[in-house]
Amino acid sequence: MKYVDEYRDPVLIENVTREIARSVDRGRHYRIMEVCGGHTHSIYRHGLRDVLPDNIELVHGPGCPVCVLPTGRVDDGLSIAERDDVILTCFGDMMRVPGTRGTPLEFKARGADIRMVYSPLDALKLAQSNPARHVCFFAIGFETTAPSTALTILRARALGVENFSVFCNHVTIVPAMRAILDSPGMRLDGFVGPGHVATITGCRPYEFVARDYAKPVVVAGFEPLDILQAILMIVRQLRAGEARVENEYARFVPWNGNRAALAALETVFALRPFFEWRGLGFISQSALELRPDFAPWDAERRFAVPGVRVTDPKAAQCGEVLKGVLKPAQCKLFGNQCNPEHPIGALMVSSEGACAAHYRYAQRAAEAEPAGV
Amino acid sequence: MCLAIPGQVVEMSEQPMLAKVDVGGVRRNVNIGLLEDASVAPGDWILIHVGFALSKIGETEARDQLRMLKAMGEDELAMDEVRGYTFADEAAVT
Numbered sequence: 001m002k003y004v005d006e007y008r009d010p011v012l013i014e015n016v017t018r019e020i021a022r023s024v025d026r027g028r029h030y031r032i033m034e035v036c037g038g039h040t041h042s043i044y045r046h047g048l049r050d051v052l053p054d055n056i057e058l059v060h061g062p063g064c065p066v067c068v069l070p071t072g073r074v075d076d077g078l079s080i081a082e083r084d085d086v087i088l089t090c091f092g093d094m095m096r097v098p099g100t101r102g103t104p105l106e107f108k109a110r111g112a113d114i115r116m117v118y119s120p121l122d123a124l125k126l127a128q129s130n131p132a133r134h135v136c137f138f139a140i141g142f143e144t145t146a147p148s149t150a151l152t153i154l155r156a157r158a159l160g161v162e163n164f165s166v167f168c169n170h171v172t173i174v175p176a177m178r179a180i181l182d183s184p185g186m187r188l189d190g191f192v193g194p195g196h197v198a199t200i201t202g203c204r205p206y207e208f209v210a211r212d213y214a215k216p217v218v219v220a221g222f223e224p225l226d227i228l229q230a231i232l233m234i235v236r237q238l239r240a241g242e243a244r245v246e247n248e249y250a251r252f253v254p255w256n257g258n259r260a261a262l263a264a265l266e267t268v269f270a271l272r273p274f275f276e277w278r279g280l281g282f283i284s285q286s287a288l289e290l291r292p293d294f295a296p297w298d299a300e301r302r303f304a305v306p307g308v309r310v311t312d313p314k315a316a317q318c319g320e321v322l323k324g325v326l327k328p329a330q331c332k333l334f335g336n337q338c339n340p341e342h343p344i345g346a347l348m349v350s351s352e353g354a355c356a357a358h359y360r361y362a363q364r365a366a367e368a369e370p371a372g373v
Numbered sequence: 374m375c376l377a378i379p380g381q382v383v384e385m386s387e388q389p390m391l392a393k394v395d396v397g398g399v400r401r402n403v404n405i406g407l408l409e410d411a412s413v414a415p416g417d418w419i420l421i422h423v424g425f426a427l428s429k430i431g432e433t434e435a436r437d438q439l440r441m442l443k444a445m446g447e448d449e450l451a452m453d454e455v456r457g458y459t460f461a462d463e464a465a466v467t
Contacts, residue, residue: 145423
């Protein structure tokens, strides 16, 4: 309980952990996947592993945007930055993600004009302020972020900004969950559903998990109490032999999602027939591309990106970690060749990546008192 | 990456689809085009992500969210992000 005590309501937390301990079937091993990287970060940071019964295993999911981006796409984006007339813009998370020939930060140091932005609208603004150059936005993220890119593209069209484009790498979470559920040897008992993604998508897209795979999904917030409450709800469903989608995060997540945002996605984007995910391989209809109407703002149509497929360094086992087959520390490179200062795989870059979180907090967790449940 | 930052609407901008929002004392314009009815009023609380209001929330939820960001050690990142929004500031981008 050591680290959870830092949090505001230790009494509530104790009540929930006690209830979890009381509700689990002691003869059963539970594997629960938290889909979202934000949850992974919170679980490590607050040492939640240590307040759960030993027979509940938390499996870290694919919901970290930079982690699932394959190296080939990083290379493709950076090839655009090598053009003299281009300013490439991206979020801060992207700056340290390694491509074959270096990270965006290293390309910048070698002279490429790459700039960090906090909003796609900042990239558009940069295009307006630099009419002689082309500004490309390296778009990444799940459904939380994609609507913002969509609205920015609509704005570029409305304003007639022609020196702006988007290199679109937006992905959708549901096909990845399906791919994980379908992967051989992967046994999961339930999912902690992604909170912020669900503010856009709502809870309905997860109903297939309950319906087709008979597994509970509980959409949850990011505070320790939210995550523990979601785990309790999953355990209770399993105990009752039920499989439903429940919304623990109703204070932020409407069941039907955000219609305006979903409409913006529908207007601007179409599903790609398939898209490569690091570790998960090619997943059909799992990513977004600009519809033909928006071709002038589509960097992939504007620039001939190489589109090569790059395999990850052989020793790095990012894929296995992303699928939840291996724990971060079981990768041969973890902590030695691959660390937050010199990340070899993207999971070591983002605070939402399982490896970065494990590296940063595992020592603390190891020092924590035993669970006592 | 998926930071969702709570802020309070201070005033509506003269420019369409923008509202001036206060986040921990920092005031920036954010885009409100993703809100279901695209309407907010001064005093409303919203959740902000990469320059856009994602949803309207209550004051209690806003405080919850702020506390969550602190608990995650991401409150400074969130402030950096809000300070970094330049799209509605005529002088900010070079």
